[in-house]
Amino acid sequence: GAGVSQTPSNKVTEKGKYVELRCDPISGHTALYWYRQSLGQGPEFLIYFQGTGAADDSGLPNDRFFAVRPEGSVSTLKIQRTERGDSAVYLCASSLNGDEQYFGPGTRLTVT
């Protein structure tokens, strides 16, 4: 079966621009997570959804970051007024029973 997919795989944007990153989880997985990973570091939790609702968004760094999952499947991470410090790999994961998380390949975001 298909794994978690993320688009785009790479995104280069100018400082101040708006970006959207998409995550398509494994079909049937109710939990969806967003993480951010900087070079040489482990993934850092941002937000997770249980169904359509954000169960915990405590990892979002500020109000420029927002994520939605309107139908309980695909999720979009939105970043407004991007800054160079937002450059990182954004990882999405999904899980069925809350234990093992299946990660997508990530979106590498570069803010110039």
Next chain:
Amino acid sequence: SQQGEEDPQALSIQEGENATMNCSYKTSINNLQWYRQNSGRGLVHLILIRSNEREKHSGRLRVTLDTSKKSSSLLITASRAADTASYFCALPRRPIIQGAQKLVFGQGTRLTINP
């Protein structure tokens, strides 16, 4: 902090040797997970060990958990070049909601297997 700390930060061994990585943490946990990340396959779940388990095996992988010392180890036996990757321990972070748990990752151990 519920972040695990991996040790060593980097490890380089010859193919065929065993590799051991450690993870220490500070708070009580109900499970601990190990993940592998390489450029080819991204971040992949390896094994989950629950707090009431002391040892778990999966192929060439052996994970131990000592809750009294708040530490876990990952042993890879008979290493192969394909095992070259970064290895992370991940701890669930409170609150844990049924069906989902956010994870806190350490900085990882970068393992290099030399042919």
